[in-house]
Amino acid sequence: FNTIIEPFRIHSVEPIKLMSRDERKSAIEKAKYNVFNIPAKDVLIDLLTDSGTGAMSRDQWAAIQHGDESYAGSPSWEIFREAVVDLFDFKHIIPTHQGRAAEKILFSSIAGDGMVIPSNTHFDTTRANIEFVGAQGVDLVIEEGKDPATIHPFKGNMNTDALRELIDRVGPQNIPIIMLTITNNSGGGQPVSMANIEEVSKIAHEFNIAFFLDACRFAENAWFIRLREAGYENMDVKEIVKKMISYADGMTMSAKKDPLANIGGWLACNDDLLAEKARNMLILTEGFPTYGGLAGRDLEAIAVGLKEAISHDYLQYRITSTSYLGDALDKAGIPVVKPYGGHAIYIDARAFLSHIPPLQYPGQALAVALYEMGGIRGCEIGTVMFGMTPQGTEVPATMDLVRLAIPRRTYTQSHIDYVIEVAKKVAEDAKGLKGYKITKAPQFLRHFTAEFERL
Numbered sequence: 001f002n003t004i005i006e007p008f009r010i011h012s013v014e015p016i017k018l019m020s021r022d023e024r025k026s027a028i029e030k031a032k033y034n035v036f037n038i039p040a041k042d043v044l045i046d047l048l049t050d051s052g053t054g055a056m057s058r059d060q061w062a063a064i065q066h067g068d069e070s071y072a073g074s075p076s077w078e079i080f081r082e083a084v085v086d087l088f089d090f091k092h093i094i095p096t097h098q099g100r101a102a103e104k105i106l107f108s109s110i111a112g113d114g115m116v117i118p119s120n121t122h123f124d125t126t127r128a129n130i131e132f133v134g135a136q137g138v139d140l141v142i143e144e145g146k147d148p149a150t151i152h153p154f155k156g157n158m159n160t161d162a163l164r165e166l167i168d169r170v171g172p173q174n175i176p177i178i179m180l181t182i183t184n185n186s187g188g189g190q191p192v193s194m195a196n197i198e199e200v201s202k203i204a205h206e207f208n209i210a211f212f213l214d215a216c217r218f219a220e221n222a223w224f225i226r227l228r229e230a231g232y233e234n235m236d237v238k239e240i241v242k243k244m245i246s247y248a249d250g251m252t253m254s255a256k257k258d259p260l261a262n263i264g265g266w267l268a269c270n271d272d273l274l275a276e277k278a279r280n281m282l283i284l285t286e287g288f289p290t291y292g293g294l295a296g297r298d299l300e301a302i303a304v305g306l307k308e309a310i311s312h313d314y315l316q317y318r319i320t321s322t323s324y325l326g327d328a329l330d331k332a333g334i335p336v337v338k339p340y341g342g343h344a345i346y347i348d349a350r351a352f353l354s355h356i357p358p359l360q361y362p363g364q365a366l367a368v369a370l371y372e373m374g375g376i377r378g379c380e381i382g383t384v385m386f387g388m389t390p391q392g393t394e395v396p397a398t399m400d401l402v403r404l405a406i407p408r409r410t411y412t413q414s415h416i417d418y419v420i421e422v423a424k425k426v427a428e429d430a431k432g433l434k435g436y437k438i439t440k441a442p443q444f445l446r447h448f449t450a451e452f453e454r455l
């Protein structure tokens with residue numbers, strides 16, 4: 001059958017609000033043309049992020065009732081720890097309220113002035129946390145990963161020649177860890193192959209450097225390995241996940257993505273000294289080591305979500321429904337990053353709005369247009385997000401993309417059909433869209449709160 005069957009039926013519903021185009025025009029103007037400033041109630045289809053926006057299952061809600069809020073040694077902690085270790089077999093599991101808290105604790109514990117942390121591509125919060133401690137994040141994704149139109153099964157792979165060259169240039173003593181983001185969110189949600197994970201791990205260990213995974217979308221990455229890498233077509237996703245993890249010395253995690261929770265995360269590692277440092281930091285900012293930044297009920301929701309995240313039926317639906325959106329936009333002549341990522345479709349705004357130069361933010365122009373036209377909220381991943389250097393100068397980002405992130409189990413196919421219709425309408429008058437200038441921006445992560453003026 002060709003119909004994509006959602007492997008669930010709806011048990012509880014949330015209303016969404018229909019507004020007129022004029023109402024949306026005034027809402028986005030009031031938001032200073034930054035979609036992060038729009039009240040969520042004024043958004044019809046919210047594709048801003050797949051983070052924390054998934055629908056929990058009845059089993060997760062039931063687990064929430066089972067949550068035990070004891071300060072120390074809660075049984076919910078044991079349930080959480082066992083579920084995490086079942087997939088991610090590290091010696092130390094340190095729960096945090098979300099991924100960036102794990103990053104903050106990790107980098108404050110291991111990095112500092114003059115250090116360099118390579119990755120395929122660091123996510124924005126990861127890069128910001130690295131720069132916050134005076135270190136430098138270096139992105140070494142393969143060339144294919146920088147070109148939206150090039151087809152490659154694992155565009156999230158790291159260029160290992162460039163990694164060796166970097167280690168040679170800055171010295172292994174200045175590289176506390178090497179990371180891989182699976183899947184590579186900022187590069188289009190592209191997976192990393194098992195072979196590349198293995199090779200990066202080998203290089204790291206050759207120089208005595210620890211190897212960490214930013215594993216937010218581990219299940220989607222594993223599914224792509226099963227689909228695309230020889231030798232894995234019959235392997236259970238759980239086994240693929242365990243194999244990916246076997247190459248790493250630690251991980252950071254946002255439980256708001258593949259683990260299907262609304263909040264949560266963790267830092268995991270095998271190194272006793274690092275774990276001790278991290279736990280000391282944890283107590284300062286997050287909480288006691290058996291709950292970190294989370295309530296007992298959250299720990300239990302994550303434990304159940306982790307089991308659901310690796311279901312083959314679920315992953316089959318998840319990846320096929322994402323490519324359904326990609327295929328439709330592609331057929332309509334809208335340039336999209338290919339092959340399609342797992343959690344999102346990325347429109348190549350630089351190609352789509354080629355009349356708007358990168359420093360006038362074509363991605364921002366497209367994100368605003370999608371909201372004005374149909375109440376769809378996507379997110380610029382381009383020069384607004386990455387264009388500001390630590391030195392305070394502005395340069396075009398590698399790509400100017402608009403990400404339509406798909407919350408897990410939240411929208412139906414008819415919602416996505418509507419998104420496709422709106423995007424086609426925007427495409428009809430693409431040449432009429434104007435660029436933007438920034439009128440106000442904070443020092444870090446400017447895309448969240450920057451204000452814009454239409455040119």
Ligand code: F0G
Nearest residue numbers: 049051098099100123125185214216254
């Ligand atoms: N790493 C990656 C690859 C991410 O995509 C994110 C979050 C984080 C780390 C940080 O996790 O939000 O729990 O603190 N990405 C979200 C997104 C925000 O929209 O892509 P967090």
